[in-house]
Amino acid sequence: MxxxxxxxxxxxxxxxxxxxxxxxxxxxxxxxxxxxxxxxxxxxxxxxxxxxxxxxxxxxxxxxxxxxxxxxxxxxxxxxxxxxxxxxxxxxxxxxxxxPAVVAAEVLAERYGDQPVLVFAGPGLVDVVAAAGVVLADPDRPTDAAAVLVGWDVGFTRDRLQAAAEAIWNGAPMLVASDARRFASASKPMAGVGGFIAQGLSYVTDTEYEVLGKxxxxxxxxxxxxxxxxxxxxxxxxxxxxxxxxxxxxxxxxxxxxxxxxxxxxxxxxxxxxxxxxxxxxxxxxxxxxxxxxxxxxxxxxxxxxxxxxxxxxx
Amino acid sequence: MxxxxxxxxxxxxxxxxxxxxxxxxxxxxxxxxxxxxxxxxxxxxxxxxxxxxxxxxxxxxxxxxxxxxxxxxxxxxxxxxxxxxxxxxxxxxxxxxxxPAVVAAEVLAERYGDQPVLVFAGPGLVDVVAAAGVVLADPDRPTDAAAVLVGWDVGFTRDRLQAAAEAIWNGAPMLVASDARRFASASKPMAGVGGFIAQGLSYVTDTEYEVLGKxxxxxxxxxxxxxxxxxxxxxxxxxxxxxxxxxxxxxxxxxxxxxxxxxxxxxxxxxxxxxxxxxxxxxxxxxxxxxxxxxxxxxxxxxxxxxxxxxxxxx
Structure with a gap:
């Protein structure tokens, strides 16, 4: 340098x-x-x-x-x-x-209208997009989903992974709030949960995703x-x-x-x-x-x- | 063709x-x-x-x-x-x-001896490597770990992700049982949980991993x-x-x-x-x-x- x-x-x-x-x-x-x-x-x-x-x-x-x-x-x-x-x-x-939830709410409403979207995320994302009128897909019917939205979700389960994977295998595009690798905190670096889920899901479905956040x-x-x-x-x-x-x-x-x-x-x-x-x-x-x-x-x-x-x- | x-x-x-x-x-x-x-x-x-x-x-x-x-x-x-x-x-x-657990048990014992290994996996992996004499690291002290072993783990939590990430950020190499994207089942394709965790963790830690299985x-x-x-x-x-x-x-x-x-x-x-x-x-x-x-x-x-x-x- x-x-x-x-x-x-x-x-x-x-x-x-x-x-x-x-x-x-x-x-x-x-x-x-x-x-x-x-x-x-x-x-x-x-x-x-x-x-x-x-x-x-x-x-x-x-x-x-x-x-x-x-x-x-x-x-x-x-x-x-x-x-x-x-x-x-x-x-x-x-x-x-x-x-990114604000961005997602606008984008999902514009692109998918009344079609259901499967949201693999916590309340910070789910509540905002739902309040904006986005229709949430039934996780038991993942192939109905027009798109999959992934965010920070500490309540990860294998069932959620499987439902999201099935929606994406079925052709639903994958949207991601943020795929940051890690975050600074006052005490130590923290693993990026959203990035973890996004990359893991992208890999198992062999599908690229679109980042909605900065x-x-x-x-x-x-x-x-x-x-x-x-x-x-x-x-x-x-x-x-x-x-x-x-x-x-x-x-x-x-x-x-x-x-x-x-x-x-x-x-x-x-x-x-x-x-x-x-x-x-x-x-x-x-x-x-x-x-x-x-x-x-x-x-x-x-x-x-x-x-x-x-x-x-x-x- | x-x-x-x-x-x-x-x-x-x-x-x-x-x-x-x-x-x-x-x-x-x-x-x-x-x-x-x-x-x-x-x-x-x-x-x-x-x-x-x-x-x-x-x-x-x-x-x-x-x-x-x-x-x-x-x-x-x-x-x-x-x-x-x-x-x-x-x-x-x-x-x-x-x-892959059999492979892991032999490899970990040969490479790390009595040093503790953090295992991010279910019983099919944990029990086999523990029975072979591999010392399991305390998840509350991840930086003690000489290596991180990742496998099929449906009991994923944010704490496990964070502990594994801290061990890897600290220099522990990352070993993976299998990173398959998906599996056939009688009814439908199933998302590869091990591959999901491996790729997500590899991404948040910006670290390549070694596959131990076929x-x-x-x-x-x-x-x-x-x-x-x-x-x-x-x-x-x-x-x-x-x-x-x-x-x-x-x-x-x-x-x-x-x-x-x-x-x-x-x-x-x-x-x-x-x-x-x-x-x-x-x-x-x-x-x-x-x-x-x-x-x-x-x-x-x-x-x-x-x-x-x-x-x-x-x-």
């Missing part, structure tokens, strides 16, 4: 047109774990807000840009995640929290739809190059890496081209400051401020 | 030196399901002997060649499988039945050891080109496909070179007849019989 001598301390030099690109952003997606909060469980549950994150989200929202928080965890329903985030100080409504194009589309803007006008901030940054880049949006999570600082030579962040920040307050600066610069391009007014940066 | 006009009805013409090769065989491995018996569950449990199979095994044993039966199922202990086969008429002792070289070595002969002197008969035939071929032994199981007849053009059988038979009685003929031919090469004496073929 070689790094150029003029690199930023994060091994990344922002492009000269970054202020223009930040100014053009019309909506923002924040990852939750490692970006907004550090916690012990997926979805920020029981965690603590990262320093400056609450104020940074508020400051960005105050610019008029809608915001959502998007976690790949499917073990909790969005309303519970939103409640937890509000306890930590974030001003986020229930429908401003997205999970970093899929479908996830980006649903997030942009929730924000009411086009995917190319969205900024995605997160701690995972493969999830948030690559999703933003592929849609033509702005990808921001925060070094408060799984990656920390990454030498630029180790980053794949399609995961190269537009911006690396050590805290979300740096992102909000740069966005405010970009906005301010546009309104007075000749006398661009060299520092932000203190009252707009947040605590 | 093209097939040559001079092909046998099975799409396979035995090589001219086949009698010499059969005569040189010093021990025989029979697959169980689809070769000796047809049943509803792995290991021939509750099944029925295939026509002529009991007499064919007896006839081959009567030539002085030791025989074993080898199933890739690890849900039953060998003694139970042997008892079931004896009920169906096969004269097989408990130690003439092999499973068609591994280790399985062939343990089978040959049980027969008391060299692997190159072993004939393996079974209904699966990928399992029995390829295992025999790689060891330089004789691979025989019986068309009573999963494959039925296979056009030769569809068979990979390393899975090409030395002989295709529609029943094991044809194999025993050919072996007896080969033996007889050697003792009287000039006046080779054109048909077998009826009293040596079996019923």
């Amino acid at each position: 070689t790094t150029a001598p003029d690199q930023h301390r994060n091994g990344h030099v922002p492009a000269p047109d970054l202020p223009d690109r930040l100014r053009a952003v019309r909506g923002v997606v924040f990852d939750i774990d490692g970006c907004l909060v550090l916690g012990d469980k997926p979805g920020g549950h029981g965690g603590r807000a990262l320093p400056g994150a609450v104020d940074a989200v508020a400051a960005i929202r105050a610019t008029g840009r809608p915001v959502v928080a998007f976690t790949n965890g499917s073990s909790q329903v969005p309303a519970d995640i939103a409640a937890g985030l509000r306890l930590q100080g974030f001003d986020l409504a229930d429908d401003e929290v997205l999970t 970093p899929s194009d479908t996830a980006m589309l649903v997030a942009a739809r929730r924000l009411g803007v086009a995917p190319a006008d969205v900024l995605v901030a997160g701690d995972d190059l493969r999830l948030e940054v690559s999703m933003a880049r592929r849609a033509g949006g702005v990808g921001v890496l925060v070094t408060t999570g799984v990656h920390g600082r990454v030498p630029v030579g180790e980053i794949a081209a399609d995961q190269m962040p537009d911006l690396v920040v050590d805290a979300l307050s740096e992102l909000s400051a740069r966005m405010l600066l970009a906005d301010a610069t546009a309104s007075d391009p000749v006398n661009a401020p060299t520092a932000l007014p203190a009252d707009r940066v947040g605590a | 093209t097939t040559a006009p001079d092909q046998h009805r099975n799409g396979h013409v035995p090589a001219p030196d086949l009698p010499d090769r059969l005569r040189a065989v010093r021990g025989v491995v029979f697959d169980i399901d689809g070769c000796l018996v047809l049943g509803d569950k792995p290991g021939g449990h509750g099944g029925r002997a295939l026509p002529g199979a009991v007499d064919a095994v007896a006839a081959i044993r009567a030539t002085g060649r030791p025989v074993v039966a080898f199933t890739n199922g690890s849900s039953q202990v060998p003694a139970d499988i042997a008892a079931g086969l004896r009920l169906q008429g096969f004269d097989l002792a408990d130690d003439e039945v092999l499973t 068609p591994s070289d280790t399985a062939m070595l343990v089978a040959a050891r049980r027969l008391g002969v060299a692997p190159a002197d072993v004939l393996v008969a079974g209904d699966d080109l990928r399992l029995e035939v390829s295992m025999a071929r790689r060891a330089g032994g004789v691979g025989v496909l019986v068309t009573t199981g999963v494959h039925g007849r296979v056009p030769v053009g569809e068979i990979a070179a390393d899975q090409m059988p030395d002989l295709v038979v529609d029943a094991l009685s044809e194999l025993s007849a050919r072996m007896l003929l080969a033996d007889a031919t050697a003792s009287d090469p000039v006046n080779a019989p054109t048909a077998l004496p009826a009293d040596r073929v079996g019923a």
Whole structure:
């Protein structure tokens, strides 16, 4: 690995047109774990807000840009995640929290209508798709299923595996909330239950699957739809190059890496081209400051401020 | 797919030196399901002997060649499988039945001695390796484990997955009884639980695994050891080109496909070179007849019989 001598301390030099690109952003997606909060469980549950994150989200929202928080965890329903985030100080409504279940609910309703879907997952996924009107298939009649949806399911049994396999052998496509290999927790790495089930089921059925959560194009589309803007006008901030940054880049949006999570600082030579962040920040307050600066610069391009007014940066 | 006009009805013409090769065989491995018996569950449990199979095994044993039966199922202990086969008429002792658990017991004892091994499997595997003296690791202390052994486990829980993942992340190699995708049953295809767990765990740990059951070289070595002969002197008969035939071929032994199981007849053009059988038979009685003929031919090469004496073929 070689790094150029003029690199930023994060091994990344922002492009000269970054202020223009930040100014053009019309909506923002924040990852939750490692970006907004550090916690012990997926979805920020029981965690603590990262320093400056609450104020940074508020400051960005105050610019008029809608915001959502998007976690790949499917073990909790969005309303519970939103409640937890509000306890930590974030001003986020229930429908401003997205999970793969939200994506699945929209996708399943659009693609399959009234046809039954076999859901191999826990309440965080089942309840959300059922509430959205998706018809759940009878596990005793798996060949009726138009599709199989796989998520985080700690109540795995051989019968569930067999039913899902029979549906897929019968031609039902396989959709997966998230196939992450593992998750960080405060104490130790945790095996990704959803990824475990997805790969095992994919193997026994000899069938490829489609991921609905980050970093899929479908996830980006649903997030942009929730924000009411086009995917190319969205900024995605997160701690995972493969999830948030690559999703933003592929849609033509702005990808921001925060070094408060799984990656920390990454030498630029180790980053794949399609995961190269537009911006690396050590805290979300740096992102909000740069966005405010970009906005301010546009309104007075000749006398661009060299520092932000203190009252707009947040605590 | 093209097939040559001079092909046998099975799409396979035995090589001219086949009698010499059969005569040189010093021990025989029979697959169980689809070769000796047809049943509803792995290991021939509750099944029925295939026509002529009991007499064919007896006839081959009567030539002085030791025989074993080898199933890739690890849900039953060998003694139970042997008892079931004896009920169906096969004269097989408990130690003439092999499973991946038998291979695992030998391999684990040789490689790890007194070091603990974490076993992620049901009684068919756990009991056999424990009885052979392998030390079982405490699931609450997974990082003590020198290796992880995965098999058919319908009592899967998230805790077991997490413990196995922690052992593997800690450097323990991953060994797998069988990673079959699915099994035939009398009513329908059944998802391979061992393959499901193996692939899921391999994915979450980002680790390759070693298969101990058929068609591994280790399985062939343990089978040959049980027969008391060299692997190159072993004939393996079974209904699966990928399992029995390829295992025999790689060891330089004789691979025989019986068309009573999963494959039925296979056009030769569809068979990979390393899975090409030395002989295709529609029943094991044809194999025993050919072996007896080969033996007889050697003792009287000039006046080779054109048909077998009826009293040596079996019923």
